[in-house]
Amino acid sequence: MLNKKKISSIREPLILGKKTMNDITCDICRQVEKKPSLPWLISIFVSLSVLSVGFYALFMTVWEGIGMWGLNKTVGWAWDITNFVWWIGIGHAGTLISAILMLFRQKWRMSINRAAEAMTIFAVIAAAMFPVFHMGRVWLGAYWVFPIPNLFGSLWVNFNSPLMWDVFAISTYFSVSLLFWYLGLIPDFATIRDRAKSKVSKFFYSALSFGWDGAARTWSRYESVALILAGVSTPLVLSVHTIVSFDFATSVIPGWHTTIFPPYFVAGAIFSGFAMVLTLLLITRKVFNLEGYITIQHIEMMNIIIIVTGSIVGIAYLTELFMAWYSGVQSEQYAFLNRSTGPYWWAYCSMMTCNVISPQLFWIKKIRVNIYATFLLSIVVNIGMWFERFVIIVTSLHRDFLPSSWAMFHPTIYDMGMYLFTFGLFFTLFFLFAKFFPVINMAELKSILKTDSD
Amino acid sequence: MTNFGKNFLLGIYNNENLLLKAVSTIRNKGVKIYEVFTPYPIHGIDDALGYRRSKLPVVAFSFGFLGFCCALLMQSYMLGFDWPMNIGGKDFIPLPAFVPITFELTVLVGSWGMVITFLVISDLKPWGKPVIFDTRSTDDKLVLVIDLSNNDLSENDISSILKNSGASEVNNKTFM
Numbered sequence: 057m058l059n060k061k062k063i064s065s066i067r068e069p070l071i072l073g074k075k076t077m078n079d080i081t082c083d084i085c086r087q088v089e090k091k092p093s094l095p096w097l098i099s100i101f102v103s104l105s106v107l108s109v110g111f112y113a114l115f116m117t118v119w120e121g122i123g124m125w126g127l128n129k130t131v132g133w134a135w136d137i138t139n140f141v142w143w144i145g146i147g148h149a150g151t152l153i154s155a156i157l158m159l160f161r162q163k164w165r166m167s168i169n170r171a172a173e174a175m176t177i178f179a180v181i182a183a184a185m186f187p188v189f190h191m192g193r194v195w196l197g198a199y200w201v202f203p204i205p206n207l208f209g210s211l212w213v214n215f216n217s218p219l220m221w222d223v224f225a226i227s228t229y230f231s232v233s234l235l236f237w238y239l240g241l242i243p244d245f246a247t248i249r250d251r252a253k254s255k256v257s258k259f260f261y262s263a264l265s266f267g268w269d270g271a272a273r274t275w276s277r278y279e280s281v282a283l284i285l286a287g288v289s290t291p292l293v294l295s296v297h298t299i300v301s302f303d304f305a306t307s308v309i310p311g312w313h314t315t316i317f318p319p320y321f322v323a324g325a326i327f328s329g330f331a332m333v334l335t336l337l338l339i340t341r342k343v344f345n346l347e348g349y350i351t352i353q354h355i356e357m358m359n360i361i362i363i364v365t366g367s368i369v370g371i372a373y374l375t376e377l378f379m380a381w382y383s384g385v386q387s388e389q390y391a392f393l394n395r396s397t398g399p400y401w402w403a404y405c406s407m408m409t410c411n412v413i414s415p416q417l418f419w420i421k422k423i424r425v426n427i428y429a430t431f432l433l434s435i436v437v438n439i440g441m442w443f444e445r446f447v448i449i450v451t452s453l454h455r456d457f458l459p460s461s462w463a464m465f466h467p468t469i470y471d472m473g474m475y476l477f478t479f480g481l482f483f484t485l486f487f488l489f490a491k492f493f494p495v496i497n498m499a500e501l502k503s504i505l506k507t508d509s510d
Numbered sequence: 511m512t513n514f515g516k517n518f519l520l521g522i523y524n525n526e527n528l529l530l531k532a533v534s535t536i537r538n539k540g541v542k543i544y545e546v547f548t549p550y551p552i553h554g555i556d557d558a559l560g561y562r563r564s565k566l567p568v569v570a571f572s573f574g575f576l577g578f579c580c581a582l583l584m585q586s587y588m589l590g591f592d593w594p595m596n597i598g599g600k601d602f603i604p605l606p607a608f609v610p611i612t613f614e615l616t617v618l619v620g621s622w623g624m625v626i627t628f629l630v631i632s633d634l635k636p637w638g639k640p641v642i643f644d645t646r647s648t649d650d651k652l653v654l655v656i657d658l659s660n661n662d663l664s665e666n667d668i669s670s671i672l673k674n675s676g677a678s679e680v681n682n683k684t685f686m
Contacts, residue, residue, distance in 0.1 A: 077650035212588035221610035228614040250645040267638020272546040274632045276556040277564045502550040
C-alpha cells in the first residue's frame with residue numbers, strides 16, 4: 057500500500073493541511089449547510105440583475121424577430137454564432153477533466169472536476185441560447201432540428217447538414233455530461249442528507265441522493281459505470297468541437313474551408329475551457345476557503361495545459377496563413393490578407409496577442425504559480441478566444457465574392473443584450489450550484505487520503 | 511421494511527486496509543457478511559466479499575449497439591426511402607454523412623441505457639428510502655454489517671471476531 061509519506065517524497069500532496077475524511081466532509085458541507093453569506097447574496101443579486109437586463113434583449117428578439125440583431129445580408133452570422141462557439145468551447149474543460157484525466161489516472165483532477173463539470177453544463181446551456189433564438193420562430197424550432205413526424209409532407213431534417221450533426225452532438229454532449237456530473241453528485245448528496253438537521257434539507261437531499269447507501273456492491277457497479285462513461289465521453293468531447301468546426305469547414309467560404317479546423321477547434325476549446333475553470337475556481341477557492349483543496353499545484357497543472365493548448369492554437373493560426381499562401385488560391389489568400397490587415401485588423405491583433413503571445417508567459421514558473429497573474433491571464437485568454445471566433449466568422453463573411461455586397465458588422469444593443477443574458481444565466485446557475493451543491497467531490501477525495509493507521 | 515425486527519451487528523472501521531483484512535478474516539471464519547458501507551469506493555473489496563464482476567459493460571455495449579443500429583436505420587429510412595431528396599447530387603443514403611449522428615446516438619443511447627440499468631438494479635430512485643445502519647458511513651467510517659439471524663455463531667462470538675479484526679467499535683442495531 058502506498059502511504060502518504062511515500063507519495064510526498066516524490067510529489068507534493070494533492071490536498072494540503074493533513075485533512076482527515078471528516079475534515080473533508082465538514083469543509084465541503086459547511087458551504088451547503090450555513091446560511092448564505094453576504095458576498096454570495098451580492099453575487100447572486102448582480103448575476104440576476106444582469107440576467108433580467110439581458111432578458112429584455114431576448115424578449116425583444118423573440119417579439120420583434122431577429123432583425124433586432126445587427127446581422128445583414130452579407131454578414132449573416134456574427135455575434136450569435138461567435139458567442140455560441142465561445143460558450144461551447146468553454147464547456148469543453150469539464151468533461152475533459154473528468155473523463156480524459158480519469159482515463160489517464162490524473163488524480164489532481166479530483167479537487168476540480170465537480171466545479172468544472174458544473175461549468176460545462178451551464179456553459180452548454182448558455183451556448184444553446186444562440187442557435188435556438190436565431191431560428192426566429194422558436195416555437196416551431198423542434199420541427200427544424202429534430203426528426204419529428206410532421207405534416208409538411210414527411211419532409212425530414214437534412215442529415216447531410218453539419219448544422220444537424222451539431223444538434224445531435226450538442227444535445228448528446230449536454231445530456232451525457234449531465235449524467236456524468238449527477239452520478240458523481242449522488243454519494244455526496246447522501247453525505248449531506250445524513251448530516252442534514254432541518255426537515256426541508258433532509259427531504260431535498262434525500263430525493264437528490266436517490267436513496268444512496270454506499271454499499272460495497274453499489275460502489276462496485278458505480279465504479280464500472282463511471283469508467284465506461286469516461287471511456288465514451290472521451291471521444292464524445294473531442295467529437296463535439298470537431299462537429300462545431302464542421303459547421304465552417306464543410307462550407308466553401310475562403311477562411312472557413314480548412315481541413316485543420318477540427319483539431320484546431322478542439323485545442324482552442326480546451327484552452328478556453330481551462331481558462332474559464334481557472335477564473336471561476338480562483339474566486340471559489342477564495343470565497344469558500346478551499347485553498348487546501350484547490351492548491352497552487354492544481355493551478356500550475358491547469359496553466360501547463362493552457363500553455364500546451366495555447367501553443368497548438370498558435371501553430372494552427374500560422375498553419376492557416378501558410379496554407380492560404382501555399383494553396384495559390386487568390387480568394388483564400390485575400391481572405392487571410394483581409395483578416396490581418398483589413399478593417400478588422402484590431403480583432404485579429406487582439407486574438408494573436410491574447411491567445412498566442414500572452415499565454416507564453418506561463419513558461420515562467422513565477423507567473424505560473426502566481427494567483428493574480430493566473431487570474432488576469434485566464435480572463436485575457438477568454439477575451440482572446442472570443443476574438444478568435446469573431447475573426448473567423450465575421451472577417452470571412454464581410455467581404456464575400458461580390459465586392460458590391462461587401463459590408464461591415466455593427467452589433468446592436470440587442471446583440472449585446474443577448475450576450476449579457478447568457479452571462480447572467482451562466483453565473484446565476486453557477487452561484488446556485490456553489491451554494492447548494494458540494495463544490496468538491498468528497499467521495500473521490502476521500503479515496504486518495506489513504507493512510508495507514510500506525 | 512424487510513429488515514423489520516432483524517438484529518444486526520456493526521463493525522466500525524477507520525481505515526480501508528484494516529477493513530480489507532477484516533473482511534477476509536471474517537469470511538474465513540465462516541461468518542456471513544451482510545454488506546459493507548463506505549463513504550468512498552474501496553478497491554478490491556468486491557473481490558474480498560466474493561462479489562461477481564458487474565455485467566454493466568455488456569449492458570452498455572448492447573445499448574450502444576442498439577443506438578448505432580437505430581441511428582443508421584432512422585437516417586437511411588428518412589432520407590433514403592420515406593422522402594428521398596437530391597441534396598447536392600449526393601447518394602440518397604450517403605453513409606459518410608451519417609457517421610457523426612450515428613456516433614452521437616451510439617454514445618447517447620449507450621450511456622443512458624447503462625446508467626438507467628445501474629439505477630434500476632441498484633434500486634436507486636429519488637423516492638428511495640435507504641437503510642442507513644450508521645450515518646457516519648457516508649462521512650468517515652467504514653461500516654461492516656453482519657445479519658445475526660443469518661449466522662450460526664452467537665452474537666458474542668461474532669462481536670469478538672469483529673473486535674479482533676481491528677474494528678474501533680462494535681454496535682448492535684435492531685430495526686423497530
